Amino acid sequence: MSNRLTTSIQDLMLRRDYMGIKKLLEETHPSDIARVLKDLQPDTAGFVFRILPKDLAIDVFDFMNIDGKQMILHSLSSDMISTILNEMSQDDRTELFEELPAKVVKKYLSLLSEKERRVANMLLGYPEDSAGRLMTTAFVDLKEHQTVDEALAHVRATAPDKETIYHLYVISKYRKLMGGLSLRELILAPGSKSIHEIMNPGIKSVSTDTDQEDVARIFEDYDLMVLPVVDKEERLVGIITYDDVFDIVREEDTEDIHLMGGLGAPEETYFSLSIFEDVKRRGGWLALLILLESFSGNILEAYSSSLETVIALAFFIPMLIDTGGNAGTQSSTLITRGLATGEISRKHGKTIFFREMITGAVLGLGLGAFAYVRAYFMQRDPMIGFAVGISLFVVLMVANLVGALLPLLAVRIKYDPAVMAGPFLTTIVDVVGLIVYFEVAKAIMGLG
Amino acid sequence: MSNRLTTSIQDLMLRRDYMGIKKLLEETHPSDIARVLKDLQPDTAGFVFRILPKDLAIDVFDFMNIDGKQMILHSLSSDMISTILNEMSQDDRTELFEELPAKVVKKYLSLLSEKERRVANMLLGYPEDSAGRLMTTAFVDLKEHQTVDEALAHVRATAPDKETIYHLYVISKYRKLMGGLSLRELILAPGSKSIHEIMNPGIKSVSTDTDQEDVARIFEDYDLMVLPVVDKEERLVGIITYDDVFDIVREEDTEDIHLMGGLGAPEETYFSLSIFEDVKRRGGWLALLILLESFSGNILEAYSSSLETVIALAFFIPMLIDTGGNAGTQSSTLITRGLATGEISRKHGKTIFFREMITGAVLGLGLGAFAYVRAYFMQRDPMIGFAVGISLFVVLMVANLVGALLPLLAVRIKYDPAVMAGPFLTTIVDVVGLIVYFEVAKAIMGLG
CATH class of the missing domain: 1.10.357.20 (SLC41 divalent cation transporters, integral membrane domain)
Structure with a gap:
């Protein structure tokens, strides 16, 4: 599927039929476009990305892996970089910044709006592999004294900027996490009831410095979709969504399989390492073992x-x-x-x-x-x-x-x-x- | 955590303080209760399960693994079995029935309501490891000509029985899948617009006999939460939710790891096999290898x-x-x-x-x-x-x-x-x- 698409794009490029490319891509799923861009030469990929309509471009960017994202950003103007970095979800942005050189991160931070820059700096301040690094602050918070109707209106008004609106969190005057409820529960409740009456108190949460493996374990044990994150004073500061946890589980399984297979540093996928790096990590391990043996x-x-x-x-x-x-x-x-x-x-x-x-x-x-x-x-x-x-x-x-x-x-x-x-x-x-x-x-x- | 709880329950059992057990469990998360039941003797577990309030019992049952579910069902009256089997989600029920002897399945099917029995029989009719076996028919379907307000009312009215209400599917007069939209999109749209105007046409779907590994791949490639399933006539017959896919990915990773480690039949976890079965599966493989070597x-x-x-x-x-x-x-x-x-x-x-x-x-x-x-x-x-x-x-x-x-x-x-x-x-x-x-x-x- 993506193979045939890659060939079509390459053909259209040769014929300089850029409108044809645009039309073809507008009918294609962003995930498939992301896969095609990965297969193209960096210059071509950058060019194709730049002719995408803005909203589609943002969706495609979301589906690219870290290497692909870096490649695309290199080919864009500051304006477009700024748009993408401001629009992308906070947790994905943190993950991207983690992989970039400090100099580039500094430049990219300067392209963010003041509000997004504050959030990005805060998230990067948490320890590596911690819940703080995985979370987004774009959650919906409700107050205990709100009625169901007021809460629904609040959800509607803030929905466009939120990571999810299906899981809602109730906070006190001092932003302490008091409970949670699902949008389903909110929709089914009578409009005049207070949030306090219908919320579930004592929901699971983790602290900002909880290790990501523990976060993944809690998601699995309690079949969660979203997990709230609190700071040392039990104030709600963010939420972690299941998709990030899925990635962690996959990564940890890959790590285990690579370690069991006698591969030293196991963080990379097959093609992301150069032959030189590959020989280095495998050779070191083999040398140790041959010495022992x-x-x-x-x-x-x-x-x-x-x-x-x-x-x-x-x-x-x-x-x-x-x-x-x-x-x-x-x-x-x-x-x-x-x-x-x-x-x-x-x-x-x-x-x-x-x-x-x-x-x-x-x-x-x-x-x-x-x-x-x-x-x-x-x-x-x-x-x-x-x-x-x-x-x-x-x-x-x-x-x-x-x-x-x-x-x-x-x-x-x-x-x-x-x-x-x-x-x-x-x-x-x-x-x-x-x-x-x-x-x-x-x-x-x-x-x- | 679950260790301490197990000890407390065992203490209360010895003191015959059954009200104490009930009170303690009502404050405990269903997932933690499920883990405690697994650690208790089957008789005790059955007894503890029977004193749970009905709704909590159903939640706890959901969190148990297949072995635990079988153990609990053995200790229950037909009435209680019937309640649980009728209330549990269709996909979990199919998974349970797959593991039970044909005779027991027949008995359990007779305990289902006519409607649920028809669904259960249909789901069991699909090939093993296929999309049909993973799906549930409890989805929300909308019609193209409905207005947003009508659709919202329909969602509200049918919500209690549905697996999810956050992903909605639009079908034609002949139940053909026409498109989909999220509850977020529905909530944010003006009330008088038609569903046809706001739905996303051409969404991803699989057929009932798609292999579960391909289903998992599609979930990963397109970052999905829910995937609709259609029959040969492209009619919408069910949906698959991400939690089942998460389990598949974990299972397949375990299978790969076991096979790479030279373990023949890799479907079981460590403690689910008896020593005899363990020796058998490992011994056969070792014998083949020693012969070759x-x-x-x-x-x-x-x-x-x-x-x-x-x-x-x-x-x-x-x-x-x-x-x-x-x-x-x-x-x-x-x-x-x-x-x-x-x-x-x-x-x-x-x-x-x-x-x-x-x-x-x-x-x-x-x-x-x-x-x-x-x-x-x-x-x-x-x-x-x-x-x-x-x-x-x-x-x-x-x-x-x-x-x-x-x-x-x-x-x-x-x-x-x-x-x-x-x-x-x-x-x-x-x-x-x-x-x-x-x-x-x-x-x-x-x-x-």
């Missing part, structure tokens, strides 16, 4: 006389360490994901310990038996079979427990569990696996 | 004469295959996640191929050099150093490309890319890595 070489060297006596012991090393790694990855994946979705917390430590011990034992028995049979038929030597089978049993027990407990330990020392679920595990499993393997082999085969 | 033993056996001549070659096997596995996991993680979030599609194949070839070459040069130094200092033998370094370079190139291309291949053959990102990769990397390693060693060290 190279100790397995020293372990093998220490057992080289056993290896020389029974060279066949080497044949089963890859199977042993890979299977241990696989089992450990399974249990660490289960626990890390459970922690991320909130199903598992620190209090489950003991339950998980016993559960994974049993699981590890059963898996160890089954796969150990397979390994015994496999090794026996390959080498026709029951002793090698026993060494491989018993080691695999021990390795599975250890890998399973370490895989499950590392993420829990990470939470305890306030570290990201997803990092632990990654290839660190492999290194531990390798070292333990090789030592157990050769010690068992030495014991039952009488090696030196 | 055991071929690395045959490869090593084929090179046993080289190994016997230079036993030190064995020392670097774990480092070689683990580093290859790590690099492959990195690139497959990047691609799989990019596919899941929609950043990457099949058309990027060529770009990705060249990008990963360059990345693999740079990583291979750096880590290969490290491996050379490491091997040289351990064995003081430049030939072993070369064998290890060159093999690691080749292994990284191969692992990186295979890791990136397997998920893309999976998409092409309509298979889940997340499975490919898992330990299958390890096996391929092991086999390729060992063959390259010994062939290089044989060539440069002149082994037999």
Whole structure:
């Protein structure tokens, strides 16, 4: 869909049929236009953006990602930049400013109206990843003593500038958050009732410095669409809407998946990183791991006389360490994901310990038996079979427990569990696996 | 928070202070009550649920997960079951019925009012994971010729039974979807205008058999709160609300993470599976992998004469295959996640191929050099150093490309890319890595 549109635009550009482009885009959804602009050359994209009617341009800008927004802003006149920055929603603007160099932010702030500049500066003043950074101040506030009719008139009068009018908040004389109600409740209530009578007191709120992960958890736990934000004096200062939270959940899932996959700094998407940056973040992590893993070489060297006596012991090393790694990855994946979705917390430590011990034992028995049979038929030597089978049993027990407990330990020392679920595990499993393997082999085969 | 509440309830139960329980729960958010019920013994949970006031009980039921809902229904009288099933939202009911045995569904259907039974049967008639299964028929529909005032009166009159009144849909005489508008737009329009004048024509919709992943993608691409569903004749038959989509995204992310972590059937959360089921799903996968990996033993056996001549070659096997596995996991993680979030599609194949070839070459040069130094200092033998370094370079190139291309291949053959990102990769990397390693060693060290 957006591919065909991109081609049409490029054709029309070549034919210099700018009216044709304008007409085509006016019939297209802003989200689709945003996707086309991303695929075009920056110069062309800037040109196409500038021929959009003003309202459509603002909608399209909304749908672009941060990189796209920066690209478009570069190609606009100060006047148009000013229009867009003043019109865009406050939370999106904060997100954009976070990514820009301080010099550019300073210039852009100067293009805002005095009122919007005050708001933008306030929002940027909150700590990174806090509720304050996510919120907008464009909410509808009602007073307790208002009647339903008065409140409805107030909603109508202020609606055009508000982020949402479906969730309304009631404040005291000193702007303290007293309660909330939905527009549906307001519409259904008799016109002469007071807001105090129909509002829901004791609604959920967060403070400006609440961490965004906690904000996301509260949205999920209470199935919210909007969450009010209060300052230290419990005064209502903003609201957070669900769409920002959806983005956070997606980002945090991507972060977890990247960390589990052994990618150091996980904040970027695939194409947003240059090859150089990509190599840097991956290479650093791989270098650390290869350094850790190279100790397995020293372990093998220490057992080289056993290896020389029974060279066949080497044949089963890859199977042993890979299977241990696989089992450990399974249990660490289960626990890390459970922690991320909130199903598992620190209090489950003991339950998980016993559960994974049993699981590890059963898996160890089954796969150990397979390994015994496999090794026996390959080498026709029951002793090698026993060494491989018993080691695999021990390795599975250890890998399973370490895989499950590392993420829990990470939470305890306030570290990201997803990092632990990654290839660190492999290194531990390798070292333990090789030592157990050769010690068992030495014991039952009488090696030196 | 919910922990303390659970303890209080258990205390009050022991003291048989049922009024105390009731009073405590009436001050508690339904979501928190739902969490407490999950932690209580089923009998106690059922008892506590039954003393809740009816409206609160319905809200609490909404917040429970499928397992909790089943547990609660088991403890209720037919009358109460009937009340809850008739009052709950249609989409949640479909989700619940999907999980119940056919016999129980039949019984529950008989407890529904005739109208609700017809709706429930219709929704269950759509294919699994389709838009039809996610939707509710409780939407507000307007007619084109209505005035704004008439429409507002219609909204007010029908509001109590609707899933949402903030998104309104306009239909023709034959129920064809003509357009939509928000309640905000309706409220702000002059009362005498016609709906036809203010509605937005050409809004996004899906058909009843659209796959739920495509539904989720459309919600994300167009930043939607609600999406209308039409039948083959383009008649409006239902709407899907964002909360169901949020759940799908979370589920699909969990599914991807579990598959990447080498867990076969990934639909369950940690505690929802019994140990037996857990062992079964993990064991099957591990058994398949150990079978595949055991071929690395045959490869090593084929090179046993080289190994016997230079036993030190064995020392670097774990480092070689683990580093290859790590690099492959990195690139497959990047691609799989990019596919899941929609950043990457099949058309990027060529770009990705060249990008990963360059990345693999740079990583291979750096880590290969490290491996050379490491091997040289351990064995003081430049030939072993070369064998290890060159093999690691080749292994990284191969692992990186295979890791990136397997998920893309999976998409092409309509298979889940997340499975490919898992330990299958390890096996391929092991086999390729060992063959390259010994062939290089044989060539440069002149082994037999």
